[in-house]
Amino acid sequence: MSLNKSYLMTPGPTPVPADILLSMARPIIHHRTAEFEDTVREVRAGLQYVFNTENDILLFASSGTGAMESSIVNCFCVGDQVIIARNGKFGDREKQIADTYGLKVIDLQYAWDEVVQVSDIARELEANPEVRGVIVTQSETSTGVLNPVKEIAALVKDRPDTIIIIDSITGIGAVECETDDWGLDVVMTGSQKGLMLPPGLAAVSVSEKAWRAVERSTIPKFYFDWKKYQSNIEKNTTPFTPALTLIQGLNEALKMMRAEGREDMIARHSLLAEATRQGVEALGLKLFAPPEGRGSAVTPVWAPEGFSAGDIVKIMKEDYGVTITNGQDDYKNRIFRIGHLGYFGMFDIITTLTALEMALTKLGYDFEQGASIKAAESVFLGA
Ligand SMILES: *Cc1c(COP(=O)(O)O)cnc(C)c1O
Numbered sequence: 223m224s225l226n227k228s229y230l231m232t233p234g235p236t237p238v239p240a241d242i243l244l245s246m247a248r249p250i251i252h253h254r255t256a257e258f259e260d261t262v263r264e265v266r267a268g269l270q271y272v273f274n275t276e277n278d279i280l281l282f283a284s285s286g287t288g289a290m291e292s293s294i295v296n297c298f299c300v301g302d303q304v305i306i307a308r309n310g311k312f313g314d315r316e317k318q319i320a321d322t323y324g325l326k327v328i329d330l331q332y333a334w335d336e337v338v339q340v341s342d343i344a345r346e347l348e349a350n351p352e353v354r355g356v357i358v359t360q361s362e363t364s365t366g367v368l369n370p371v372k373e374i375a376a377l378v379k380d381r382p383d384t385i386i387i388i389d390s391i392t393g394i395g396a397v398e399c400e401t402d403d404w405g406l407d408v409v410m411t412g413s414q415k416g417l418m419l420p421p422g423l424a425a426v427s428v429s430e431k432a433w434r435a436v437e438r439s440t441i442p443k444f445y446f447d448w449k450k451y452q453s454n455i456e457k458n459t460t461p462f463t464p465a466l467t468l469i470q471g472l473n474e475a476l477k478m479m480r481a482e483g484r485e486d487m488i489a490r491h492s493l494l495a496e497a498t499r500q501g502v503e504a505l506g507l508k509l510f511a512p513p514e515g516r517g518s519a520v521t522p523v524w525a526p527e528g529f530s531a532g533d534i535v536k537i538m539k540e541d542y543g544v545t546i547t548n549g550q551d552d553y554k555n556r557i558f559r560i561g562h563l564g565y566f567g568m569f570d571i572i573t574t575l576t577a578l579e580m581a582l583t584k585l586g587y588d589f590e591q592g593a594s595i596k597a598a599e600s601v602f603l604g605a
Contacts, residue, residue: 226543231574233363233392233520233547233561235414235421238471242418245474246467253466259458261473266455268476269425272394272417272484273409275401277427280451283465286391286412289424291319292446293387293408297355297435300324304355305346307338307369310362311550312389320357323441328353334362334553337515338369344377347384354435356386360393361517364550365510366559368397368517372404379405385432391415392519395479396491396563407432413468416519418475418564423468428452491518494562494571497601501575501594502560505582510557519563522549524556526587531558537581544577568602 385407395416413423510522549557
């Protein structure tokens with residue numbers, strides 16, 4: 223077959239809906255204009271809705287990692303103690319950034335298929351009253367593990383000099399993230415995940431407690447200096463040339479998200495995740511994330527014994543045009559990851575499962591053809 227239609231089934235970048243693409247096809251406007259300020263005003267309110275917060279939200283022209291680095295350089299001083307709870311690639315990155323800037327990291331390292339334990343954080347907070355920050359990845363994109371952010375935040379809420387920083391880069395839009403109700407001081411996301419945009423834009427919400435940490439921080443910063451962004455966002459603008467096109471697209475994305483509604487959006491992700499899990503399990507495959515901590519952004523799956531995840535990913539892409547992704551670091555070729563974050567519907571899951579079945583058949587894996595589709599359909603039918 224000569225035409226292979228392309229399907230992007232990864233947890234970032236994620237597919238961009240046509241209405242958003244079209245909103246970004248409009249000519250570039252200048253950013254020091256009332257027109258742009260109107261867009262920023264709408265975007266601020268839309269982001270507050272999606273983040274469940276009254277806090278202001280800062281926007282950077284960067285990928286998600288820029289937001290992560292910005293939170294370290296704005297909230298701390300060299301030598302500050304922070305607890306980093308990590309169970310995957312992005313938690314590891316938080317530690318690398320904190321090490322880079324000379325923070326004293328209390329390192330709670332878990333296996334990649336474990337969930338962060340609230341009791342460990344409680345113990346470290348008790349033992350180290352000087353701790354200035356607790357840093358956790360809500361939805362670990364490398365593993366699909368969902369960490370108990372609400373319970374961890376409850377430990378930090380009443381400590382006036384300790385803030386909680388959440389990497390919700392694949393959490394926002396896909397799983398519950400009640401920024402204000404749970405008392406999350408810093409929450410970040412990136413455009414190419416649940417916001418359904420191309421890469422290049424990051425957003426961070428900052429609580430009052432976090433602003434007090436910012437006042438105290440002495441780490442040098444320039445481009446990512448939050449205070450510059452704050453004084454500008456209050457005037458509906460940004461200190462430097464913004465990612466204009468992406469902000470135009472974000473405005474459209476937020477309209478779509480509001481039209482669907484936060485709760486329905488999260489329910490949709492959880493249904494898609496459940497159908498994916500039931501589908502792969504019906505093929506005799508094993509899920510990577512443990513039952514007590516499975517998120518709705520991505521489903522990582524063990525390749526069957528004796529098979530390479532890389533081969534599965536390659537055949538799905540090259541023969542069928544369906545892009546999923548491999549495991550990372552130690553799990554490369556051992557697990558594959560199916561994304562269902564952002565602009566995904568039921569038939570994206572059916573398509574992906576069909577391509578997976580076809581790739582597995584080609585590789586000689588023995589299973590009952592159609593079993594994953596049947597299982598996914600049952601989930602969608604509520605059967
Ligand atoms: C994508 C992602 C990031 C940021 O990665 P960038 O490539 O810099 O956008 C950080 N944390 C998590 C959990 C992510 O999924």
